[in-house]
Amino acid sequence: QVQVVQSGAEVKNPGASVMISCRASGYPLTTYYVHWVRQAPGQGLEWMGLVNSNNGDTNFIQKFKGRVTVTRDTSTNTVYMILSSLKIEDSAIYYCARGPGDRGDYWGQGTLVTVSS
Amino acid sequence: DIQMTQSPSTLSASIGDRVTITCRASHNINNFLAWYQQKPGKAPKLLIYKASNLESGVPSRFSGSGSGTEFTLTINSLQPDDLATYHCQQYNTYSPITFGGGTKVEIK
Secondary structure, eight states: OOEEEEOOOEEEOTTOOEEEEEEEESSOGGGSEEEEEEEOTTOOOEEEEEEETTTOOEEEOGGGTTTEEEEEETTTTEEEEEEOSOOGGGOEEEEEEEESTTOOSEEOOOEEEEEOO | OOOEEEEOSEEEEOTTOOEEEEEEESSOOTTOEEEEEEOTTSOOEEEEETTTEEOTTOOTTEEEEEETTEEEEEESSOOGGGOEEEEEEEEETTEEEEEOOOEEEEEO
């Protein structure tokens, strides 16, 4: 069955980078997009962008352009997102989700990123 | 960007009640509207896609309707397991995906 498993919680200093992995199983990674969504404490969901797992093309919203890098390893069915120049306000739970371009149908469990000095 | 306005932000209902949540888009999104359920401490779960299509495995008491700019999620006969926050999400080719602010459903 389809599963999406993310890496564990991270604590980072302001200005550092964080890498979150998103490993898919039960289907070929290249057949779906991977969306990235974050949720600040007590807040709603914020769509960050997505990656075309087939060709690696990405589409992230303006506020993250220049700060986010996404790579994929099709041999391990894993997508990696690196968010750099972290700010306090980047503290959130980060989710990856498999899906067609318009929605996420299988979600990872979430990765808590805490940015604190 | 397309703004999504959900209402109410919180609702309290009794077991067996019919519950309706509304989501309004600032621009026409045709039927590209999804609904998610998020239980406390958990990841969102897809319930409805393309406004009215029930995701596989989702109980039939959930239904969605609407097109253009106004959409509704209905829960027929509310169950204790339905305690959650519900989010709408739009997709438009020319604009980033955006979510509504969420509706927290409480059981009376």
